[in-house]
Amino acid sequence: MIVSNPVNIKYLTGIDAEGTLLITRKENVFITDGRYIESVNRVLTIDDGIIVYDIRSIREEDFENFFLFCSAVGFEENYVTYAKYKEYIYKYKIENMQETENLIEQQRTIKDEEEIGKIRQACKITDDCFKHLTEFIKIGMTEKEVAAEIEYFFKTHGAEEVSFPPIVASGANSSMPHAIPTNKKIETGDTIIIDMGCKYEGYCSDMTRTIFMDYVPEEAKTVYDLVLNNQLSTLKEYVDGGNTKIISKLVENNFEFNRYMLIHALGHGVGLDIHETPVISSRTAQTLKENMVITDEPGIYLPGKFGVRIEDTVLITKNGAVTLTNSEKNYVILKSTAQKSK
Amino acid sequence: MIVSNPVNIKYLTGIDAEGTLLITRKENVFITDGRYIESVNRVLTIDDGIIVYDIRSIREEDFENFFLFCSAVGFEENYVTYAKYKEYIYKYKIENMQETENLIEQQRTIKDEEEIGKIRQACKITDDCFKHLTEFIKIGMTEKEVAAEIEYFFKTHGAEEVSFPPIVASGANSSMPHAIPTNKKIETGDTIIIDMGCKYEGYCSDMTRTIFMDYVPEEAKTVYDLVLNNQLSTLKEYVDGGNTKIISKLVENNFEFNRYMLIHALGHGVGLDIHETPVISSRTAQTLKENMVITDEPGIYLPGKFGVRIEDTVLITKNGAVTLTNSEKNYVILKSTAQKSK
Structure with missing residues (x-):
């Protein structure tokens, strides 16, 4: 699943920064940029099991590896814009994007x-x-x-x-x-x-x-x-x-x-x-x-x-x-x- | 075109309220709800040429009439969520939604x-x-x-x-x-x-x-x-x-x-x-x-x-x-x- 809504990211991880959380088969990844690397690393401990990447350090072809062999990738259809939705498909080479119907919002109630x-x-x-x-x-x-x-x-x-x-x-x-x-x-x-x-x-x-x-x-x-x-x-x-x-x-x-x-x-x-x-x-x-x-x-x-x-x-x-x-x-x-x- | 971004709506009309602006062949329509009708009518004058509707007064079948005979309807792909995009297609019975590539944002620069x-x-x-x-x-x-x-x-x-x-x-x-x-x-x-x-x-x-x-x-x-x-x-x-x-x-x-x-x-x-x-x-x-x-x-x-x-x-x-x-x-x-x- 791709978590894009910063409030949901904060709820799940404690991270309070711009970026995208990827919950993949292998690992949890938070992709952010240079402005937030330091503050994110202050919040996370090794127990959180989240790998933090600076978006500038990821090569274009590496994006496809995150969701390799995933038959469907969830996304927040009520948060993600149409343009972002298209960008995700293109960037991560996703075949099947799946609406998650407020999954995390429901947990938050x-x-x-x-x-x-x-x-x-x-x-x-x-x-x-x-x-x-x-x-x-x-x-x-x-x-x-x-x-x-x-x-x-x-x-x-x-x-x-x-x-x-x-x-x-x-x-x-x-x-x-x-x-x-x-x-x-x-x-x-x-x-x-x-x-x-x-x-x-x-x-x-x-x-x-x-x-x-x-x-x-x-x-x-x-x-x-x-x-x-x-x-x-x-x-x-x-x-x-x-x-x-x-x-x-x-x-x-x-x-x-x-x-x-x-x-x-x-x-x-x-x-x-x-x-x-x-x-x-x-x-x-x-x-x-x-x-x-x-x-x-x-x-x-x-x-x-x-x-x-x-x-x-x-x-x-x-x-x-x-x-x-x-x-x-x-x-x-x-x-x-x-x-x-x- | 459907204008959904409230800042763009304010830029075009002066209206500062939740709602959706429809620029159709015939007329300009602002659809809002009971909370805003009064404040919107205070802002608009007859010269603005905008018809204000309370969303509760529009019947489901009326929505299809707004874009009747339009071959393509523009939308703000960088603002509209994927869920809204699907809702628009369904509600207005739109055949061809067209990305407007920050048309209004460009004007605003x-x-x-x-x-x-x-x-x-x-x-x-x-x-x-x-x-x-x-x-x-x-x-x-x-x-x-x-x-x-x-x-x-x-x-x-x-x-x-x-x-x-x-x-x-x-x-x-x-x-x-x-x-x-x-x-x-x-x-x-x-x-x-x-x-x-x-x-x-x-x-x-x-x-x-x-x-x-x-x-x-x-x-x-x-x-x-x-x-x-x-x-x-x-x-x-x-x-x-x-x-x-x-x-x-x-x-x-x-x-x-x-x-x-x-x-x-x-x-x-x-x-x-x-x-x-x-x-x-x-x-x-x-x-x-x-x-x-x-x-x-x-x-x-x-x-x-x-x-x-x-x-x-x-x-x-x-x-x-x-x-x-x-x-x-x-x-x-x-x-x-x-x-x-x-």
Whole structure:
């Protein structure tokens, strides 16, 4: 098999560098270039059984030897571009390239102790950040300033980086699920969606909270309560053996009953990537399993008005769902006139 | 043609959202989903001549109509995965998919006034950040802290985001061209490579400086002078009509003459992506043209010891190269005992 996706390579080998991993009949080979040779050799030990080659040291005719006598060579059809696919066939003289149908991604859905520990830590840093934000955010600050603070907080509190660019969407901007932070200033009466996460030792967290500046507008109250109820009831459905299609349908139906719509997936796997298998949506049926880590993130968006999304990163255990993010989910109302307490 | 690469879609239409752009005989169509409909409609005007569809509103049998009677449909073979390629054929019932060989990427290599203006601004913010760092960096700070400061500076000084995660590599870490910032503290005598860039209205900057803590070690001096001489001589070769292979060979030969090696490309295009066509390397010959924006970044790396890289973002004009990043290139030596001046 040819492993091309760097996240899969990292998962299998610990290597964090550009290159290609070949799993052949005889040996495991990592082909990289001069920029990474030193850092790769620092990570690998003799026990890893991986031979590292500088691509410049391999002659063209040597490539054909890697998969000699292999009747089929697997590749990652969801990662490899069409041009790369053709290049592999030509370079390695492969007769039969075989789609591996997310083989490694499937393995990655079930997390081990160590992986869960890292996600837990990323979630803790995220909770700490949220707490900091409830004191940091003030009227007149721009969405961009808040987003910059989130990134700075993560990087100065043990995280390597954000797991995705934070969303800070206030007022009418919050009606766009994937809003990009703007120079809009936060005003009284604003609904503010904050969707953020960080990486700890490579593993991601993902959390959304919707908070309010000074007061909760009446309509927002109704929507918030509905979203929160569905977020909590979904947690009860997130059990070993749960069916993603049915769980998702429950929320969709409840939203529709109240004349709203669920316009995005209810959740997704989280791990080395911020978006992993499974997708929790009514379009595909998948079975939840113990030690999966997934999000629970229903949302309602009223164009031109406001939006509400509430999201936790959740671990599936034998005894049901355990939230790994634990920030406040009741109304969080920031007061512009607040005195600094203590 | 099916345009799938979001950066190409942004370049052609201004749309910054997930989706697929279809350029058909009759019309231009952007297919997206519920999350983006509102933000896309905010960007487009009637003059853009683009019809926006929610993917949920298109029936399966309607997809076949988009490319009806088209003898060949172009696709981006360097972006589209093998799985997507197969999906396109099946979904749109395409008989003949045609590789477009970086058609749009080629257009993107030549920048217009407006694009150059945005890159210029991204470079200015980068220069300002470097100036700030020469005052900010102190003995005992970790590489990660400096990297976090770079990101924070960019986001609070007009940039949307970093154009890539900054590299801050000190001491022996600087010998790895793609080092990731660690918890290593900056010490006296350290060589520090800082490679950073930001995005301004979507356009990237890219600059590297190698600076020193307290003093320049003798061996580092020799290497620094050699790298700088080559960086400056390359600037003179960066002219309209220049041949990337020859320019690159000049540096390689000069390094080898001094018993060092150039282990990465000498430069690359910069624009909406941080790495664009052309690559400036001795492996491929391409011709430099007026209004290309490319980097000039020779480097030398001594494993276990230190590294030196000096990089500018450069505009090719009729009258030769113009550096858009203009931070100090003579020895920058930070003093741990320095009194704050003024």
